[in-house]
Amino acid sequence: MARYGMALDYKNCIDCKACESACKEENGVLLGADKHRIWVGTKEVEGEFPFLSISSSGFVPSQCQHCEAAPCQEVCPTNATYYDENGVVRVDADKCILCTYCMNACPYDARYVDDRTMTVDKCNFCSDTRLARGETTTACQNTCPTKVRTFGDLDDPYSEISELLRRRDHYSLKAHLGTKPKLFYLT
């Protein structure tokens, strides 16, 4: 069993959204601006032309953080949201009753309603596509032009992600909430 996580060298990100289209094609995510498992956060640059603050701009890719203490899992009344054996936070479509408690509970806004299955969907690290086939990458990592993402087993001390996290400073989003995200932003 693995404990999957992802490190993001987010300074590489150019907001091209290759990750987003790769994810949608791989996982059959519905089209529509409000339907996405992953996205790139952007911020309007600060200042007045021509004096703009370069450091105020930038791109932050985001998605389900695969928390070890996931609020969405805690509030799910039917156990549709669960941790699989690899620590991936998954959704069992058969159990989901679309109460949307998980959507409200998630501090990362990482969940959306899939209109076809009428369930609350989210990133699952390509668990039922690529990982199920025995591949060891996610679609977003594989395709990224500037190689923002490193996916791997946090329990394996020799894995690339473990090495990267030992070597490089990093932080997690909203760490103060105690959700223990498994997405790490490299500084």
Added chain:
Amino acid sequence: MQIEMSRRKFLQGTVAMSIVGGSAVSATNLLAKDDKVEKKLTFTTKTGEAKELKLVPTLCEMCVNKCAAIARMEDGVVTKLDPNPMFPKSKNMLCPRGNAGIQALYDPDRLKYPLVRIGEKGDGKYKRVTWDEAYEAILNGTDRFKGLAAILEEEEDNRSTIGYCAGEGMAEHTYKVFMQDKLGSSNFVNHASICLQTTVSGYALTIGGYGQADLENANYVIMAGANRAEAIVTPDTMDLFKRTKGRGAKLIVVDPRFTNTASHADKWLPIEVGTDLAFVLALTYVAIEENIYNKKFVELNFNGFEEYKEHILTSKYTPEWAEKITGIRASDIRQVARDFMAAAPRAIYYQGRRTAWSKQDFQLRRAQAIFSAMGGGIDREGGIIFGKKLPLGKHNINTPMYDNAQERIDKKAAAIIGGSGSWIGWRNTILEEKAAYPVRSMFVYKQNPMLSIPNTAKTKQLFEKMDLVVVIDTMPSDTAMMADVILPECTYLEREDPVKSFGSAQPAIALRQKVIDPMYDTKPVIEIIRGLAEKVSRPLFEITKKFDSEVQDAIKERGEESVYKEDGFDLADAFRHSQEEINKHMVVEKYGEEAYKTLLKEGVYYPNMDKFWKQISNNEFQWYPKKERFYSVVEGEFKSDVFHDTCVDEKEIAVLKKEFKTPSGKVECVLPNLAKRGVSPMPSWDDTQFTQIPEGKFKFITGRHAQFTQNSSSNNVMLLELMPENYLWINKRVAESKGIKFGDNVEVKSKVGQITIKAYPTEKIGPNNLFFIHGFGADSDGLTFAKGNGAADNHIIEDIIEPVFGSAAMHETIVEVRKV
């Protein structure tokens, strides 16, 4: 209403689509749509549950880069395109457009059958015909339009009466072989003059080649106007942005807009549009005045440097002079010049790509090349490199000679008109009836001039004027709507294209293989041409026999059959072999059977690939070990015939160089041959070539973004979801003063047209300029998803010509804006 389509439903849909529409005689809309498709249709693919799986390496064609991809086929459906890690140029990446290639294949709006016009030009009324009927219509016309035979008869076999154009693509050459070498027309225009003609020519004439910016190893990069974060180019984009933000490469972005590239810069210098030349000349001035250039390199490798030095100093191209023109502070200019030279030779003034900006573009690119070279970063690691190219075998063509075919019509449109012409000059020469003879027919392949050439109204007139317009495309573009005959090409995933060698420090050969058989009644262009050639060959030879005295003499001497066959008048003879056979021959001839097998299996081949290629980690690969790469290729001089860009015809550059090459083989500061053509022999600022902005008006600029490729991907639902329409960038304070808020409809008006678009007030653009992204605003009824999204830039961009190579000057248009 939102229609959802599961993969299964979608499959059924595609089967249905290939059956319905069989009533060939009835009038059908160009669309020939079989299921009613609402604009909100959404469908997605999903990998998984397949019984049968096939992985086929191929090359992407969603833009010009040709990234290596692996297509995943599940139960006969392409469900995913993944990057192919074997290819050094695309380094295991596929951008959003590459990922969305599946939607281009399964686009419900695709052209499905050959179509012949039955309505008025432009009204979209066509009837479905067989391929033979389409060829027949091209040869002999219908009651609606004239055919080739009548036109050539009337023009007494002047083949150049048939104009033709093409967008960039791997099979562009195949199409050109037919239109130029076999059919015999000299009137070709392609995308070069609306894209990178000035920079490619400027660099070729100055340092011997366009080369490649080694952004993997450069320590200092000036990127001016280029926007590699949004106009993705491989490998530049991937190499650069892993090293910016204090991680090895210092990036200076010079751009009137704050782009995604600027957001990665160490310094952003907003420049007055059209003044880049003044900026570079001032950088050069500082380097000379402060004596900080690479003197040894200049001494060994420059020609005419003393004269150039004198010219720069006496012209007083000081930073203070440039500050007044460019709006960039003199102190910043000094700093950039010093930092560049301190980092040189690992310092690059990025060459640029779509450089069709202003009237002074050619001199600008020359000045850039000389400034870069003054640092010594030419033909060496971290600078501009020429690399090596792996040779391929030859495929010979028997070319006929037509005595009556005349030279191209746009020779006077600019000082130097090469084989790919000046699109605007060419079109305007016809419209203004200044051509030496009438151009009466137009063949269009993989290009959409209606949206890609400045001043759409004139392009429309051009097509209206033609007796016969033939369009070969995959989509019912705005240009297809102007066609008399439409020949549907299959998409890139449905065909094998000519094998291609990619030169660089890490050269490789890559192959675009067919993933699935062509859907509907579509064909690859080589087959389209073969069929057309077979149809028109004999009848057109009859016309040649009638008017061509040379051919008449030859027939008297050797007999008709011998002249027809041996002299290349059999137009189909160049296309008898399949693309697969030609490719195999070209690879096996040089590298043997094993190499060809590797190429088929991996999609990529280069010598020692089995030894050199390694996966280092999930994200890192080795293609060539560092000591095996070709950073420097020519000892003692850096002239190189190796050309890396897939966008410009290598043969054309070779011709250019032959015409202009001095015996020195060095960096050419002075080009006396240019002076003979009325062009300044040294880069000089010309005030008269600069367009001032009148009070209350704006200079309009255009550009790209990462989710669209020009207008060819404008109907792609996956990409439209990422960006559904374009917005007008207007300075926030200017917008406020005009009462314009985000999302308001505004009208932008120039001398040649007007458009309506939604506003995006932002500080990312200055008060003198307006901007919106190219590629939107399609008007074709055939494009369900693209029609009416945002606005098309070329509806308002004036048809101003850059005077040296006849490129478009797309950033010279003055516009006004108002809320509507």
